[in-house]
Amino acid sequence: MRGPAWQARITCGGAVGAGFLVTDRLVLTCAHVVHGGAPVRVGFPHARELGELSARVVAEGGWAGGVTDPGDVAVLELAVDQGLPLAPARFAPPEAAYTEPYPKLVSYGFPEDYDEGTLAEYQAVSAQLIAGEWLELVTWHGHGQPIVEGFSGAAATLPDGRVVGMVTAALGTSPQVRKGRMLPLDVLARYWPGLDELVPVPGLGEEDRRRLYDLLRRAAAGPGAGRDPNRLYLDAVGPFGPPLPPGGFPSLRAAAHYLRWEVPDPHALPRFTDRLGELLGERTGLPGQAARDAASERTGPVWSPVVVEIDHSGAGPDQVTVEVSAYRDGRRRPVGARRLPRTGVRAYVQGRIDEAVAHLAPDADELVTFVLPREWLNEAVAHWECGADDSTPLGCAYPLVVTDRARHHSGRLRHQLRKKWQKLDTGGGAEVHRVECGTRERPPTLRKRLWDGDARLAGYAAPPTAARPLFEVGLTVPVPVLLWSRTGAPCAVHEDASRAEADTPGAADPCPDTPGATDPRPDASCPGTAFLDQLSASVADVPPAELPRHIMSLRLTAEAADDPERHWARDLQLLWDDPRCFPETGASLHSPVA
Numbered sequence: 001m002r003g004p005a006w007q008a009r010i011t012c013g014g015a016v017g018a019g020f021l022v023t024d025r026l027v028l029t030c031a032h033v034v035h036g037g038a039p040v041r042v043g044f045p046h047a048r049e050l051g052e053l054s055a056r057v058v059a060e061g062g063w064a065g066g067v068t069d070p071g072d073v074a075v076l077e078l079a080v081d082q083g084l085p086l087a088p089a090r091f092a093p094p095e096a097a098y099t100e101p102y103p104k105l106v107s108y109g110f111p112e113d114y115d116e117g118t119l120a121e122y123q124a125v126s127a128q129l130i131a132g133e134w135l136e137l138v139t140w141h142g143h144g145q146p147i148v149e150g151f152s153g154a155a156a157t158l159p160d161g162r163v164v165g166m167v168t169a170a171l172g173t174s175p176q177v178r179k180g181r182m183l184p185l186d187v188l189a190r191y192w193p194g195l196d197e198l199v200p201v202p203g204l205g206e207e208d209r210r211r212l213y214d215l216l217r218r219a220a221a222g223p224g225a226g227r228d229p230n231r232l233y234l235d236a237v238g239p240f241g242p243p244l245p246p247g248g249f250p251s252l253r254a255a256a257h258y259l260r261w262e263v264p265d266p267h268a269l270p271r272f273t274d275r276l277g278e279l280l281g282e283r284t285g286l287p288g289q290a291a292r293d294a295a296s297e298r299t300g301p302v303w304s305p306v307v308v309e310i311d312h313s314g315a316g317p318d319q320v321t322v323e324v325s326a327y328r329d330g331r332r333r334p335v336g337a338r339r340l341p342r343t344g345v346r347a348y349v350q351g352r353i354d355e356a357v358a359h360l361a362p363d364a365d366e367l368v369t370f371v372l373p374r375e376w377l378n379e380a381v382a383h384w385e386c387g388a389d390d391s392t393p394l395g396c397a398y399p400l401v402v403t404d405r406a407r408h409h410s411g412r413l414r415h416q417l418r419k420k421w422q423k424l425d426t427g428g429g430a431e432v433h434r435v436e437c438g439t440r441e442r443p444p445t446l447r448k449r450l451w452d453g454d455a456r457l458a459g460y461a462a463p464p465t466a467a468r469p470l471f472e473v474g475l476t477v478p479v480p481v482l483l484w485s486r487t488g489a490p491c492a493v494h495e496d497a498s499r500a501e502a503d504t505p506g507a508a509d510p511c512p513d514t515p516g517a518t519d520p521r522p523d524a525s526c527p528g529t530a531f532l533d534q535l536s537a538s539v540a541d542v543p544p545a546e547l548p549r550h551i552m553s554l555r556l557t558a559e560a561a562d563d564p565e566r567h568w569a570r571d572l573q574l575l576w577d578d579p580r581c582f583p584e585t586g587a588s589l590h591s592p593v594a
Helices: 094-098 184-190 191-198 206-221 229-237 254-264 268-279 290-294 342-357 411-424 445-453 468-476 492-503 527-539 544-560
Strands: 007-012 013-020 027-028 040-043 052-059 076-077 107-108 117-126 137-138 155-157 161-173 175-185 305-313 317-328 329-339 365-374 385-387 392-393 402-404 434-437 457-458 482-487 572-576
Touching: 007 027, 013 107, 013 161, 040 076, 040 305, 094 161, 094 175, 107 161, 161 184, 161 572, 175 184, 184 191, 191 206, 206 254, 206 268, 206 492, 229 254, 254 268, 268 329, 290 392, 305 342, 317 342, 329 342, 342 385, 402 544, 411 544, 434 445, 434 527, 445 468, 457 468, 457 527, 468 482, 482 527, 527 544, 544 572
Parallel strands: 305 365, 365 402, 402 572, 434 457, 457 482
Antiparallel strands: 007 013, 007 040, 013 027, 027 076, 040 052, 052 076, 107 117, 107 155, 117 137, 137 175, 155 161, 161 175, 305 317, 317 329, 385 392, 482 572
């Protein structure tokens, strides 16, 4: 059998029109086709063995009877004991009818002398709605079958058979004027919300679409405590989304309908779905079932990051852009974005982190992540105070990490790091690959050593400013964790030796602590060596996924010490990079404002 069997011919009194099967017993057509109260009969030209079936109108769009009155929609229920053995119509995404280049649309109608039906081809004139209701159509060619009486209620389909709307009227049948109108899917859904469950949703797969409407049915059937549709809507759109419409929403289904058809953010409805699932006791994780399954297989916490991303603004050497956002259920929610002088960054961040944390789920493992330009990586962000009225260092209030902005946005490194973390999830503590104080190791040698050793964690005896070429190697190799003392410095004896070496080629290094030196034994008096010894002992049994919390504990211990300035972990900086925590790292969330 060729041709969609769901195409229907409808008669009501003396009127003849078209329709299309949308479920196993519901047919969609125009209200004016079945207006007047006469018995309604429905036949299927591609399934004649079914005969003509009686039907009744079970939903209408409020059409008032005029040619240009809105709401010309009717839903018919077939008088059958069981659903029809026909596959119902399939639907395209709502915008498919008016995406450039505008596609050819086809309808199957029943004009006079064509009881068996005939086809008309046309296309939309524009994405602009007429009176907020109709898309205007013109014939695909200047000849062929025009849209005439008998096409009312016909499905407008793409060449692959998916439905994008419903034909409602002809505007002219002369050779000079061959036009018509149709209701697109979003307008049809305005009059019959049952269409919501059938039409694809941007950002929501078929499985998750079914999940949403299953959740809505469960919520409607059970107690409604804590399921305020207005609160769920505001949570889904975030602080910068569209406000509540006047009067709010009478039901969760009404809120979901508004989110899918009126809110342009493709992530708003998935957020609504996941939050509703939480309230109904459903286990949640990252978006999509596959991602949720992957998260459930991990060991250790599944972090919910609060991200502070800083970048050069291009407006001057002192100007930067700062974006603060929160991740909930694996989706990024903007909190604020601003262009600032460098001196204003700390105060702005202090005022936004608390706001971002409030977006996280109550039981979330929060993780404050600073995504920084390379020259900012040694910034003392862990020592920034929580706020004007709270002197607690951020690194003692939250697990806090930094990462390099270029690395954070590198497709190559994100892919390689994901693979590395899959191995880390199954192991215990990580060996520290030491980059010793005063090393003569060349960057290519270090790169090979980190690759050959499948390094999980690299510890630097000196801060980035003192070992820049070697530190940059660590950033461009997929080592998930880098650790260093922010205020550490090469030992004085090495600095003297470096000057001597510069003056006297071949002079021996009095701090021979690395491969290539004249003595392989590290010098215990070197503060960088002592730092790496302490670090290696401290993290030996800590799984990498737990390091943010472990480093927070070390910071708390250092702050509580009798002499905090002398504690080895006082200025510990942790670069920790698990791309799975940040599923969206594309373009900026907002254009920065002055």
